[in-house]
Amino acid sequence: MQFLGNIEAKIDAKARVFVPAAFRKILQQSAQSALIFRKDIFQECLVLYPLQVWEDELARLRSRLNRWDKEQQALFRQFVVDAERLEIDANGRILIPRRYCHMVGIESEVVFLGVDNTIEIWAKDSLENTLIPAEDFSERIQLLMNNDLQND
Structure with a gap:
């Protein structure tokens, strides 16, 4: 499951928004009708996770945490506290x-x-406001990929 695209939309007065058709099609093909969403950890945006992706992320996080460690338990709680399940309506x-x-x-x-x-x-x-200027982006990606090649 891979989502690509940059699609503008408008929110209505009840805070409803149409999920772009291209994204809905991918979700339907993957039999993913339920979504989990939460605020991103680093950016001022919301992240929609297809249910299976969310479950995989939670399992990955759990595998790195010790349930008997107070700080790690707080980290897990903070990650899930603002998560909500939602369905795409008809x-x-x-x-x-x-x-x-x-x-x-x-x-x-x-x-x-x-x-x-x-x-x-x-x-x-x-x-x-969060996008990296084009020149900086090309330099950073070049550096990243060159470093990757040197490590191979």
Whole structure:
């Protein structure tokens, strides 16, 4: 399951938004009707996880944590505390609870961004402010890939 694309959408007055058709198609083909979403750890956006991807992420996190360690238990709790399950309705929409809209500054226009096996939802203006300038991006990716080749 891989999501690619940068698709703009509008939120209605009830905070519902249409999930882009290309993303819905991938979810349907993968038999993933349920989604889990939470605020991103590092950025001001929401992340939609297909249920199987979420379960894999939780298992990966659990495997690195000791349930008998107070700090690690708090980390796990913090990761799941703001996660919610949602379903895409018959019209292809999801309802984003208001508190999540406030968390990431979503008002009326959003961008759905396909990021590998997850979908990010950004306030339109916020996404533009987080992107790396093109020249810096090309230099960074070149450095990363050159380092990778040297390690092989």
